[in-house]
Amino acid sequence: MSFQPEHEIHKRRFGRNLGIGLLLALFVGIVFGLTVVKVLAIGEKRGFDGVVRQEVTPQVKQP
């Protein structure tokens, strides 16, 4: 007996595999989305180390 190129297990488990694949894709989307939301929530940071510097930050004019 030799395995067919398309083994029956591929057909039998198609639903399971598709479901897990979609769940993993959803998980990746969630982690990416959370990253975007959390990074944006931090607010604007200047400089490589996140320290606000006078020379690159617009001065706030006092009234």
Next chain:
Amino acid sequence: MTDIRISDLPVEAGFGDYVQLLKPRVMSLVVFTALVGLLVAPVPVHPFVAIVSILFIALGAGASGALNMWWDADIDGLMQRTRNRPVPSGRVQPGEALGVGMALSGISIVMLALTANFVAAGLLAFTIFFYAVVYSMWLKRLTPQNIVIGGAAGAFPPMIGWAVATGGVSVESALMFAIVFMWTPPHFWALALFMKTDYSDAQVPMLTVTHGRKSTRTHILVYTILLAPVGIAAAFTSIGGPFTLAAAILLNGWFLIGAWRIWQRDEVQAEADKYAVEKAVFRFSLYYLFLHFAAFLVEAALRPYGYGGW
């Protein structure tokens, strides 16, 4: 050489069977109460963070459901209501249910900690532990008060939702917890009254089996009486208002009338109309919880327009 035919192998689980392990119907209640807890909290949450938090709270609840199905497969197979669950029916192996439960528990707790905060994740971890270990493994087969104490597991979601927003617990979240906690016993005992043989077949010490049906009817009335002040008290907190108070009075009054009718009946009357009152009260109890929490939500929605709240 012996051929192995597909028909000789155990029935293979489909994706839907693994979804069934997570008790989707219970999950829907968890999603709703957790969402209300989150939305009525005084701290706004980013919509994406809110949706993802609710998703992982639901996943954690589902994980505890899978652990419960793994542990209870022997008694689930004896009860008509649970006989077709994936593990007792042989579609999912017990080890798979354990694996799914443990993996999803870890994923949901860690992800909730990263998405929201450690208080919410800690409460979720405790909920899973409480349902899987304290309720399923310890109390369910030991005491007829199993439903009372086990009900705490189902009561945590609104508290977790509140913690996602605020990072803590408060009187409001404790009262939302108390509503579900006090609601669970009369809800399940009404079910136990008309699902007559199931629990005794499985040797689960349900109140109907250990203390008799008259005592169960009394317990339903007592817990419904104790539930009423909790629901009404919640209406006087910062999440309540005139609308919630009116809803709480109506809903609790209605539930009390149902519990009173159950208490007045005996088995002969119940058999005669095929447990019509018990079934009606059970159905109403589902609406009760939904509408009570919906009232909090409506109150919160009215607040920006100057109508909600005190």
